[in-house]
Each structure stands twice: as structure tokens, then as C-alpha cells.
Amino acid sequence: MNIKKQFPFFNHNPDLIYLDTAASAQKPQQVLDSMQQFYLNDYANVHRAIYDLAERATTKFDESRAKIAQFLNAKNNEIIFTRGTTEGINFIARAWAAKTLKKGDVIVISALEHHSNLLPWQVICKETGAELRVIRLQTDGNLDMVHAAQCIDSKVKLIAIAHTSNVLGTQIDVKKIGAMAHEIGAKILVDAAQSVVHMHIDVKDLDCDFLAFSGHKMYGPSGIGVLFIKESLHDEVEPYQYGGGMVYSAGYHDATWLPAPRKFEAGTPAMTEVIGLGATIDFLHTLDRELLKKHEIALCGQLIEGLQQISKVKILGPIDDLKKNGSLVSFIVDGMHAHDVAAYLNQFKICVRAGHNCAQPLANQLGLNAAVRISFGMYNLADEVAIVLGHLKKI
Numbered sequence: 001m002n003i004k005k006q007f008p009f010f011n012h013n014p015d016l017i018y019l020d021t022a023a024s025a026q027k028p029q030q031v032l033d034s035m036q037q038f039y040l041n042d043y044a045n046v047h048r049a050i051y052d053l054a055e056r057a058t059t060k061f062d063e064s065r066a067k068i069a070q071f072l073n074a075k076n077n078e079i080i081f082t083r084g085t086t087e088g089i090n091f092i093a094r095a096w097a098a099k100t101l102k103k104g105d106v107i108v109i110s111a112l113e114h115h116s117n118l119l120p121w122q123v124i125c126k127e128t129g130a131e132l133r134v135i136r137l138q139t140d141g142n143l144d145m146v147h148a149a150q151c152i153d154s155k156v157k158l159i160a161i162a163h164t165s166n167v168l169g170t171q172i173d174v175k176k177i178g179a180m181a182h183e184i185g186a187k188i189l190v191d192a193a194q195s196v197v198h199m200h201i202d203v204k205d206l207d208c209d210f211l212a213f214s215g216h217k218m219y220g221p222s223g224i225g226v227l228f229i230k231e232s233l234h235d236e237v238e239p240y241q242y243g244g245g246m247v248y249s250a251g252y253h254d255a256t257w258l259p260a261p262r263k264f265e266a267g268t269p270a271m272t273e274v275i276g277l278g279a280t281i282d283f284l285h286t287l288d289r290e291l292l293k294k295h296e297i298a299l300c301g302q303l304i305e306g307l308q309q310i311s312k313v314k315i316l317g318p319i320d321d322l323k324k325n326g327s328l329v330s331f332i333v334d335g336m337h338a339h340d341v342a343a344y345l346n347q348f349k350i351c352v353r354a355g356h357n358c359a360q361p362l363a364n365q366l367g368l369n370a371a372v373r374i375s376f377g378m379y380n381l382a383d384e385v386a387i388v389l390g391h392l393k394k395i
């Protein structure tokens, strides 16, 4: 695949093997160009002025929203720009859950959540007196669906759950969990940080209420993310922040809001990053995403098979599923701290993640203080996996 050539980062760092795309992906030229072009040719504040330049900037900004809406099969007004997944989840915690939940209500999460989809709910539960229930994992790292059914009862108001685990690579059937939520009148929030780039997401088909992801993990700019809020909930969700750009009318003691998405986007947005995210969608449309997925799954399988040959290595997560569907693998090396493994690989210019990967309760539950994580992007190559395995064998 010559796709790597589209990522100038690798021209600047030809010897580097970048295996940390789940943390953040490198950016294609098309995305970088779009942002530079916006600054060079079209830059002005959006939604604020009537001169031609501002109109042009606003049109480009609105086009990006439309591209993202189409990408997710959402309506334009259901796409809210945030800083990333973390802000999207905190948004719903503050602007919906804090105002809706009360003592006796329940929020359900799973045992594999990233801190971003755990801590906001811990805080909301402390503030409102609601209970936080955690769906257990099976020993293979998949969700225990029997326990899920036990956790989801009539007291539940929200299920907030990852689509794909950033630690184990586990994929969760969020459509099924969403149906369970809706059966008892609860809402579902999907943390799509790790899934949006690897699978086709159709919010109508998933029938989720809220869905959050970050641009930077899908080859787009950092500092920009998307929060999908189902249109029927726009009145139930309060603004997250208050300020310019969202007001229909304001007096000294009262104000009313414009309809969504403006109601939810106070202040000057990250305009250039929004343009960049639109270009990211264009870029993804130029590719055969099924083929890319197969490529990443093949790399994952190659890595797993290689790691299985190394007696000191223990792979975490649902290995059989990862071989069929994965794009990341976490593992530990017997007798060696994960940080030392990452530091050892770093000597050979190999970038891998090591730590608890922002999921400390999960790491604790697995009896680990840290694990090594290798995650793939479209630019990774089989040769790179072979090199990493060669070094790991010598450990």
C-alpha cells in the first residue's frame, strides 16, 4: 500500500515505526492542506458578519458539519462540535445528566471504560445521589451480557458505554445495549473514540441518543471532536456553555437560545479544525475503507501470532475476536515492566504505548499496573510488525 506517502509525517520521520494510532493518528496531506488553505484564503469568524469573506468561511464551516452528518447518517443539527470525546461526554454529564438525574436513579457503564467515560459519571453520581453500576467482563475480555441484563433495570436512566475498548480492543454490541436501554426508557451514550475510524457508524441504525468521538484519532486535527445529540432530545439537553453565537435574544436578566446546533456551540468554534475534520471525511471517502480494515486486521493477526510464539508474552483481551476484527493489541511481558518494554522499543525508533491507558480500574481488575499497547493505522506495514516482533523476541 502506498498510502503512507499521503502522510508527510513519515517523509519527515522515515525511520520511525509509529504504532500508537489509537492514542492519536498522523495526518494526511489533504487535511493539512485544507487547514492551511483556510488560514491563507478563507479565514474569518463564522456566523458573525455579512461581508463575503465571512460568508465564505461560514459556508465552508457549515459544509464540514454536513459532511460529518452524512458520514454518521445524522441530521446536520444533530452534529455538535466539541474539543473531543472527553468534552462530548462531559457535555452530556453536565448539560443533561446533572439536571435530569436524582437519588435512586442509576447510570450504567462497563468495566472497560476509559477514564473519560467513567469520571464524569462518578462525579454526577456523587452530586445527584444516583448509583453507578458497572457491567462486568468475562474472562476473555468481552462484556458479560448476563450481568448487563441484570444491571439494566427500571431505575436506569443512562447507559454510557464504549464501542471499542482502548485497552483490550473488545467491541461492544452497542445496538443491542441501546435496545435494552430504550426498553426501560433509558438513554444510551456511545463512546466512539476508538471505533469511528475503524467501522461504519450509522447513528440511526445504532439508534443511540448521544455519541462522542475525537477528530485526532481518525486522522483529523486535534482539538476538535463531535458530539451527536439525537434531535428529539435537543430540548431536554441544556446548553453546555453560554456566550456568543448561541443567543436568539438576550436582555440583562434573561436570554433565549437559537435552535441546535447553535444552542450547543457558544463562543467562536475551532473553525480551522472543523474545516480540517471535514477534509478528513473527504479523505476517508477517497479510500476503500473495507480494504483498509482488512489490512489492519491482517497486521493485528500477524502481531498476535508472532506474540504467541514468545513464551514470556501474555496477550490481553479477546484474542479470537481481535484476529477477526482488531486494530490494537495489548500485552505484558513476564518479568519486565511495560514502561521498560516501551523504552526498549523506543531505542529502535518504535513508538508503542505503555501504561494503564487511562483505564486504571480495568488495569487493577486485570491485576496489572501497566500493559504495552500496539495499535495500527492505515499507514502501518507488515514489515514493521515483523521488525517489532524481531526485537520483542530478543527481550
Ligand SMILES: Cc1ncc(COP(=O)(O)O)c(C=O)c1O
Pocket: 022, 023, 083, 084, 085, 086, 087, 114, 116, 117, 162, 164, 165, 166, 191, 193, 194, 214, 358
Ligand atoms: C475509548 C476512549 N474514550 C475516550 C477517549 C478520550 O479521547 P480524547 O482524549 O480525544 O478526548 C479515548 C482516548 O484515548 C478513548 O480511547
